[in-house]
Amino acid sequence: MRSTIPPTLDDVAQAAGVSRSTASRAINGGLRVSPEAQAAVDDAVARLGYSPNRAARSLVTRRTDSIALVVPEPDGRILTDPFLSGTLRGVSDGLLGTELQLVLLLARPGEHPGQMARYLRSGHVDGVIVASHHRDDRLEPELGRGSLPVVFVGRPFSDEADLCYVDVDNVEGGRIATQRLIQAGRRHIATVTGPLDMTAAVDRAAGWRAALAEAGLPDDAVVEGDFTTIGGAAATERLLAEHPDTDAIFVASDLMAQGTLRVLAAHGKRVPDDVSVVGFDNLGIAEALRPRLTTVQNPVVEMVEAATGTLLDLLAGAPVPRARVLAPVLVEGASV
Template structure:
């Protein structure tokens, strides 16, 4: 078959009609074969593939999208302000993990960032009206209508972190936060510390809820008081402010378990400003081990969680769902590891 040539001598790209003619099938059959349709005989599929190879045909991505109703894109949704996403190593690890999951696929990653009035409504509309084929959602909050509406819409989605107040069918990957926090607190108790406080994260996030639960479990098992609790927002500034409130309300503290390394670094700074020695006067234990823990003075003991691996697994699950594979697991739990440094 001879391809047409443009007036300037430029070679004209072959069309689906030419592929169909060379393969001896209808245009509709050729389109179904190229776009992965199931209603094509093996003989017709082989003929179309041979014609595609001979002609050097490249499918038009817009036409393919219309034929398959797929965009070839998936979203990573981070319901947090831009400034937080750009400064918290949790999000860099999450993005890296998702990129790793999609590296050898044809899927393009779309990043959606922001947390402000009306954002959830706009994001749900964007995600559920054909702009992406699926989504991974990280750092989500209880009051985000996004979570429930995504699950109920039927859009393939996976959460990083156990989502709150959503149908039980929601798929997620997470760290065993409860057990990890219990291990961290038990370590402090094992050091002989008896007046142990905690700086927990936001009360509308499952990671914060579970880490507080683990601290309470360890304190209760040891018969220790559980009244020294402050909440913060997983930021350095929030951790410093919470530490100030905690030490003023409980000046006899000799240790504190902090639900993130960013908050723990703020707590260490606040204690230093007050002339409180770490760990001699107050031992400090963090959570994450994403780089911040080694930049404080002293370096932080912490619970390491594999955020990048978790994000990669979430991306792999989403890819499998989009490929029509059976994914039996609803939740995947990753263990945290005890990382001991100078602060505890």
């Protein structure tokens, strides 16, 4: 009858024909272990079904075998925002085939700026992926001055900390969205931005301005939203009150565009006959709207998988590029 007593490190060492210390080093990273000894230990681990004690291993390696996904947003947003749910999926997919555990950290009401960063720097995780960050959450300066491996999903505000990041070219995305409206013959093109304490919103608005400047059109019709449907609706109400001649709107997210379309309908404005609309994301909402929303593809899962791969390379000590920026693509609908 097979023993029910789990194999120990000594059992692995004996089966592999190596010392206990060599077996330990082979299991915990292979430092100063010959290829032959490593192969023998790997074979013994597989044959015996040995599972290392994580608590004991962490004392040797100073590793927790976990990484954090930090989303400095209220917890309700991750269930309703397709960007955030796509971010969680991308990290999970990127960790397939590894033994790393994922720790999800969300913002808490009233949390003091920098509190989350101090928690992360205190040794609870081996590395961090940050998504949907804001200027005032202080994650950039706090994490940038430490040795903890960090990768941002989205361009950081500051270049000084030399932080690694993966992003879509949001400036180009805003430009091609606005260019599509110009090509449709629109001349009073407004924008509903995202929150301007986020680089994605700043960059998309910059692309909108660049396209209008190139066409010699005014860029005064700007209202700030918050990347939510309710926020998009409220911003569109303000926009129509302040700029009633608006004949096109570039909305910086599809969630906000959903609110925009509702408000336009309530005001008796037909899309695209009276007002054309282009969104940003293409994460499932655009195709469900009527008319089907013309939007800009935001490759969230691909971005986050790339960010996860970059973090894994950092943890392995491999060289990584500071920035990886993916190209946006316009996805035609029926709203222009």
